[in-house]
Amino acid sequence: MEKFIKHTGTGVPLRRSNVDTDQIIPAVYLKRVTRSGFEDGLFSAWRSDPEFVLNKEEFKGGTVLVAGPEFGTGSSREHAVWALQNYGFKAVISSRFADIFRGNSLKGGLLTVILPQVAVEAIWQAIESVPSTSITVDLDTRTVSYNEVTVAFELDDYTRWRLMEGLDDIGLTLKHTDSIDAFEVKRPSYKPTTLPIRI
């Protein structure tokens, strides 16, 4: 995974709440067996509207998505994270993220930043009045800054460390194989197994 320490880019205001992962990428785009090429499915239904924010010239090239509350609800599809990343987004700011989407994003190196709704509203106003406003998401200092404003956000130390080092979770867990082995020895024998097959 690519390290995430600090990112500076322009923002895209998505003034909608409850943006579910079916909106981020509809099911018909989930047939691919790769992790790339999902950018064409990103918000595909909304993108057919020329007035949709991603179609506006002034927001082209934005890398920080600033969304309404309850972003990423619904389906667990990690394709939603890939679609945002494939399109070019490095960070998403919202006042509330759905749990599974947030977990997926932080596994995959898409930084999801939780800010109070008033702070989100202030960023919306700033980027809507000056779309070229530069936004910096700094994981080292755990802050978002733009213009003269700096807002702190929370992220647990462990996740922050993992993202800043670009570490793969599986590799970290495999260091504890001894603990997994020891746990398995003590598992009760009545726990079900899928093999051998019984019908």
Next chain:
Amino acid sequence: MGKTLAEKIWDAHIVRQAAGEPDLLYIDLQLVHEVTSAQAFDGLRLAGRKVRRPDLTIATEDHNTPTLDILKPIADPVSKLQIDTLRNNAKEFGIRIHSLGDADQGVVHVVGPQLGITQPGMTIVCGDSHTSTHGAFGAIAFGIGTSEVEHVLATQTLPSSRPKTMAINVEGTLKTGVTAKDIILAIIAQIGTGGGQGYIIEYRGSAIRELSMEGRMTVCNMSIEAGARAGLIAPDQKTFDYIKGKPHAPENFAEAQSYWETLFTDSDAKFDREITLDANTLEPFVTWGTNPGQGLPLNASVPNPADIKDSEERGAAERALEYMGLTAGTPLKKIAIDTVFLGSCTNGRIEDLRAAASVVEGKKIAPKLRMLVVPGSERVRQQAMKEGLDKVFLDFGAEWRNAGCSMCLGMNPDQLAVGERSASTSNRNFEGRQGKGGRTHLVSPLVAAATAIRGTLSSPADL
């Protein structure tokens, strides 16, 4: 202080705990399907890793499978590749798979319980958010992303932060015609799509105890629609009776049951949040908007966004009414429906089919309406046919299909057309969920059946 049920199960699965790190949780079972697994298997191959416990893993095909002509080659080459990829991965990594045509093919959350591999006290994951269904057996079951699917395949564990616990007490007796689906739709309308965020919900109270295992699965299934990753119900005699005799029921049943009987929330345990719902006053529920929290009793009317105080919710309601093509003040029962979908991991089990069949038996489908009946699994389909339910639905004028997720997510050819309106027993009414431009009203199987007769949103009481 005592523990809640969720805490007991969580604590029994901790492989490793360290300050400032998430708990490393042991996973008793991973369910796998075609849509969220290909990239995980690729990851294993790239890193030269194996599946640690093929014997705690099971795969089936459901999300992207056809429900017609299932034994012919899949017409869409991209879909075919996805199914073939799962079959090849299962073969390469030694994983049990139930493919199209097999008695245990079907929606992954219907298959686990029918095989008896979903049992109390387990941790169960799947790359699908409706994994919460299995919580009905008193298990911690939750949906994960593809990176986590790979993690569990490689290590049989998952680093997870300990969730908070919420009790939802549903007390009283449901009126005739009010079902498990109405309970959960009412709960989501009450606490909102983010209300359960960060929690494992335990459903409790007399109305929950009265539900059958299948009804309990319906309730737990939609925990995710309230924002909770998992929902569970303490096991009881109904749970034990349901598992007994299933293919993978424990050989030493008594020993297992004596453990299962310890799986309840202690009387002195504390939940982080508690909510109560009165079952006596519940009515059949239906959604009017584009998120599952936008629901109302069927006797109500389409709400007026101007009456909503919260500006965010008001804006969402305005957009929802525009997308749904609805006018504030219209009685919900006046809304005309084009398609009725009976199926999904929420309501695609045998009791759901029986309930709907009992309403439509001897009747005729409303003119111009189409109804798709999609059993949750091939085994459910076989059982229904044994009971003659296929004939009831076909005589009524419905289509009788093969098992799969089908129109619940509109990934296969079973989709709504632009502007088409459905009454659907599934779990999500998101914009375009059942097909681009399609409009979804979530309902129970009884309401779905009555709607198919009258052509407008209806309950059996309206017939």
